[in-house]
Amino acid sequence: MSTSSPSLIITGGAGFIGSNLTLALQQRFPDARLTVIDDFRSGDFKNLAGYRGDFVAQNLATLDWYAQFGDQKFDAIFHLASITDTTLHDQFVQVHDNVESFRRLLNFARPNRTRIIYASSAATYGAAAAASVESDGAAPANVYAFSKVIMDNIAIREVKEKPDWIIIGLRYFNVYGPREAHKGMPASMVYHLAQQMKAGQRPRIFKHGEQKRDFVYVKDVVEGSILALEAQTSGIYNLGSGQARSFNELVDVLNRCLGTRLPADYIDNPHAHYQNFTEADLNKARSALGYAPQFSLEDGVTDYMRWLYPEVRLPA
Ligand SMILES: NC(=O)c1ccc[n+]([C@@H]2O[C@H](COP(=O)([O-])OP(=O)(O)OC[C@H]3O[C@@H](n4cnc5c(N)ncnc54)[C@H](O)[C@@H]3O)[C@@H](O)[C@H]2O)c1
Structure with missing residues (x-):
């Protein structure tokens, strides 16, 4: 400019x-x-x-x-x-x-x-x-x-x-990332799953977690x-x-970040038109x-969790 x-x-x-x-x-x-x-x-x-x-x-x-x-x-x-x-x-x-x-x-x-x-x-x-x-x-x-x-x-x-x-x-x-909580239900799955897991609940994802998203x-x-x-x-x-990554992978990344070991709770998918795969x-x-994304899912979720839960001691 x-x-x-x-x-x-x-x-x-x-x-x-x-x-x-x-x-x-x-x-x-x-x-x-x-x-x-x-x-x-x-x-x-x-x-x-x-x-x-x-x-x-x-x-x-x-x-x-x-x-x-x-x-x-x-x-x-x-x-x-x-x-x-x-x-x-x-x-x-x-x-x-x-x-x-x-x-x-x-x-x-x-x-x-x-x-x-x-x-x-x-x-x-x-x-x-x-x-x-x-x-x-x-x-x-x-x-x-x-x-x-x-x-x-x-x-x-x-x-x-x-x-x-x-x-x-x-x-x-x-x-996904900081400043999305106000969206409520339309906020990202990264946010919703993190909130469930932080509260000690098993993360609820659609059967059987192998759908993939470009998070x-x-x-x-x-x-x-x-x-x-x-x-x-x-x-x-x-x-x-x-990169398309599965919801199961996301749960693994969140477990590592939050120091939890919560297995996924697989629920039925009620949506007739559901994107099973997104990748850019x-x-x-x-x-x-000249776009070059810097954050893998692991890096992005770690950075986000530090912002969302400053009190949680995350793995280095
Ligand atoms: N978050 C995602 O994953 C994602 C993915 C694809 C596209 N987008 C697009 O990116 C943009 C931002 O999305 P977001 O996730 O920040 O959502 P958001 O709901 O947090 O932000 C949208 C903002 O637009 C305002 N707004 C809506 N309609 C308006 C209107 N008619 N007049 C004035 N203000 C209005 C809302 O109050 C809100 O602050 C949107 O255009 C969305 O469609 C988002």
């Missing part, structure tokens, strides 16, 4: 990934002018402890950007706000709020060609048996994923028609998102760890963004 004091907007900055991103941007660019927009529908102000920037409490699905910001110019807009509860089945609300929020933001950003970095999702791939490549067709299994597919479609159309505008979509995989530590996806500030071309990129192919993100 050409300036060390950029003007940046982060939508969804009171949420899990958004707050980690906001605080990382503040640290990386101490002179930045940061503005978070969030309506707190699933976020929490407590995630932004230590934040020194501005905050606009507005619903993006109805926000009048010009009334709010006039002719202010921004170097980039990170758009992470979204309904993130994938079990919310109200199709109108899910698509309306997620897609119209994006459309309003694009309408504001278009005249100045403000760089957009928005959160898409691995959910757009639906059922997969091998590593997902960005060119794989979309197969949304729920309406949340459908809303993300529509956002990708809109972004692809915009940059085709306006090649001088950089819009970057990031398909986050299964993110990616939030610090890696934050770094990948910041790298998108420098990307020279538009595109949609996977941000994952690049990272070739495109590596070459276009």
Whole structure:
């Protein structure tokens, strides 16, 4: 980026990934002018402890950007706000709020060609048996994923028609890490299993724990998102760890971290459409963004458990 004091907007900055991103941007660019927009529908102000920037409490699905910001110019807009509860089945609300929020933001950003970095999702791939490549067709299994597919479609159309505008979509995989507890049920399985095990309960996972996920530590996806500030071309990129790991392996890692020896409690899977496998192919993100995840599942979970349970003495 050409300036060390950029003007940046982060939508969804009171949420899990958004707050980690906001605080990382503040640290990386101490002179930045940061503005978070969030309506707190699933976020929490407590995630932004230590934040020194501005905050606009507005619903993006109805926000009048010009009334709010006039002719202010921004170097980039990170758009992470979204309904993130994938079990919310109200199709109108899910698509309306997620897609119209994006459309309003694009309408504001278009005249100045403000760089957009928005959160898409691995959910757009639906059922997969091998590593997902960005060119794989979309197969949304729920309406949340459908809303993300529509956002990708809109972004692809915009940059085709306006090649001088950089819009970057990031398909986050299964993110875990600090500042996700406010999400409740939609928080990561790493968080939920850790909480169960910390309370001395056997970790409950679906039979028989061999389903695999690309669990990616939030610090890696934050770094990948910041790298998108420098990307020279538009595109949609996977941000994952690049490795599918099973729930059984996750339980092993947590047992080692927490010093417990709790065997999994296998329960029936009630979900008809369940992703049995997610894994990010990272070739495109590596070459276009220079993305290189630093945290294996072992390293990420250890780092997270130190943050979550500072009182627990973890193995070195
Ligand atoms: N966490 C993951 O594993 C994961 C995976 C793939 C994609 N994503 C995407 O990453 C982004 C961040 O997810 P997260 O896990 O931090 O979720 P989150 O629920 O913690 O954060 C979303 C934030 O957006 C805000 N928000 C939602 N709709 C809004 C609206 N209309 N107007 C204003 N604010 C609104 C919420 O209040 C919340 O603070 C989302 O776009 C999500 O779809 C997350």
